[in-house]
Amino acid sequence: QQQVKQSPQSLIVQKGGISIINCAYENTAFDYFPWYQQFPGKGPALLIAIRPDVSEKKEGRFTISFNKSAKQFSLHIMDSQPGDSATYFCAGGTGNQFYFGTGTSLTVIP
Amino acid sequence: EPEVTQTPSHQVTQMGQEVILRCVPISNHLYFYWYRQILGQKVEFLVSFYNNEISEKSEIFDDQFSVERPDGSNFTLKIRSTKLEDSAMYFCASGGSQREFLDTQYFGPGTRLTVL
8 A cells, every 4th residue: 555645746837936845644653754855867866854743844945845734745846947947755754664655846947 | 974875786697596785884873785677667675684693684585695794794595506587686774873863874885686
């Protein structure tokens, strides 16, 4: 079964626009929700993460919104830039085991 | 900045052969992980390792797979008899230099395994 569902599969945004990627999880025992950014040929790199005791976390242009009751969380990229073009993965889990979403390919058009 | 390294970057092997993928985690990390990513698909958890033993493993991590930390720096994944469907990118990750940072995992660049 898919523990973490992610949408959309691909996203095209104009430079300066807002990119929004959504995820939903199944297991209420999950206590950590990271987002990873992956460029072609590279490993995933941690972008930002949140725990379920907060509803929002912001780091620069990146914001996670978390809705514990709906078991959903999302990544917002403000003022999207061409350099943000990459694949983004959400994940959820506990200390030793994480489940990744299927990924969103983001393209930011100049 | 410290980083996770992996060797080789690309491994080609014949079906049925054994392969060993190597990783050097970040030096003060205590938790080690292997993930795989089939081309164009999501990252899948294989196994986590702490205190010289497996902490968690997924259903993918069957008897054909094993992990080892042979010395103070390396962390290896062995696939005993490779199958065509083992072809994927294999990522090593490490994390947890302190208990409160347990969940942050740092990924290596990956080893692309091609089974012919």
